[in-house]
Amino acid sequence: MAAAPAVELGFVQETESLRLLSPHFPSKAGGRPAWLGEVGVPGPESLQCGLCLKPLAFLLQVYAPCPGSFHRTLFLFCCRSPQCHRVGETGCFKVFRNQLPRKNDTYSYDPPPEVLPSDGSGSPSFKLKCGLSLCRVCGCLGPKQCSKCHKVSYCSKEHQLLDWKAQHKKLCSEQQDLSNAALPDHNFLFPEYEIVTEPEELESDSENDDDEEQPGVDKAADGLMSGEASLSDNLTSDVKDLEAMARHESTDDVVFNLFKKRIAAEPDQVLRYCRGGEPLWMSAQNVPAANDIPDCQCGAKRVFEFQVMPQLLNHLKVDSLGESIDWAILAVFTCINNCNAEKDYLVEFLWKQDVVDSAV
Structure with a gap:
């Protein structure tokens, strides 16, 4: 049996703003987008909210090279209007993918300098x-x-x-x-941070006595986290077995407890990257089946690439007593063939899982 793909965890940290500009190929949240390629940058029509038609705000970008693409970045935008972030609604989000070969007309063939300029030449x-x-x-x-x-x-x-x-x-x-x-504060941009990553480290099963006492929980957890279970159909059957074997929890209780257990070691994670792996869902509700993920425009299937965790909301200053921007999981799926995005910013697919009453 093939091992599950490794997971990289993303965390936000403050850094010098010049390090978050395009020539440094950053992964970042908030601020303004650090565009990768200059050809095909999406225009205002492509960056409108699908609900209120207002301009979308840049949420984050992930620099994620892969075979065949020396430079490759995924960009995520969302609407600033809380009213558009209704349960089950994804029209207020847009995801784009762009990539470049090492030799291109915009950036040096060599890595960017480690020392930042002090003469202002690196200003936005x-x-x-x-x-x-x-x-x-x-x-x-x-x-x-x-x-x-x-x-x-x-x-x-x-x-x-x-x-x-x-x-x-x-x-x-x-x-x-x-x-x-x-530049003044227009009260539109999200606070800006660098996203740094590190491999996820999981505890051995032998180190957890509770797991040894509940083999049914282990079996379901392995299926959910490693991809042995499909996105929704297999989850239902696994949970039915688990209910009979373990603690008679509801489906949502089981999935939410697995979610909490998985992130407990690194509760500040704002992003989980695992191209070709499986999302870590917060709830058993609103989990997509395979046919819910549309094919790429090139005709190839899409695979899971990364997810945005609800912890990022703590850094965006969007809390309010009334309606607010909110999500449980934002899961991004991209073309399995990584089709040509060197002359365009190709639209990819996002699935939003909302916070439900049981997931608190």
Whole structure:
């Protein structure tokens, strides 16, 4: 039997902002996207919420090279409006994949320098090398310009208005040099962090007395975590056996307890990366079957690549007494053949599992 793919855990940490720019190929959460390729960058129409049609905010990106792609990054965007994050709704998320060969027109063939520039040459830029402008608010493509000064670009009228109220009204009228102006807080971006990864270390079964007393729990856990069970059909049959053998727990109790046990050693993890593996679900509800995952546009199947954990919400400052951005698991599935994304940002698939009453 083949061993289950290794899992890499992701954690957020603060770092120098220059390390999170494109030439350093970062994995990061929040702030503005560090675009990889400059060809095919998604425009405003592609980065609209499918529900409210407002511009999506950059949530995170994962630098994930794989065979055939020397540089490869996955980008995840989401809507800032809590009202769009309804149970069962995924139209407020977008996932893109982009990749480049080692020899390309944008980056050096050699690794990026370890020492950051001290002369300001590494400051964030709102213009790509190819000449395209980026939105001053969100960092996405900005086809619109200020009609008065023609010096700043925006993705939408909404973001132009945000910047006008926050700063540009004053700078534009005074004809100041915008290149040296500090960026205001538009209250749109999520807080920015680097995502660092490390291998997941699992305890040996022999070290856990509780596991030895409950072989049924072990068997179900192995199936859920290693991929021996399918995404939903096999889960149901495994749990039926488990209910008869173990503690007569509900299906959700079993899955949630397995979830808690798995993350207990590293409770601060915000991301789990395991291309070709299986997601770690929080609940037995709303788990996709194989036919729920659509094929790639090239016709190939998609496989699980990474999941965003609910712990990331603690760092995004989105809590509120009313409606709030929320999820249990965001699972991203990508083309198994890693089809050509060197001249485009290809859309991939996201499955959202919501928090249910039993998963608390």
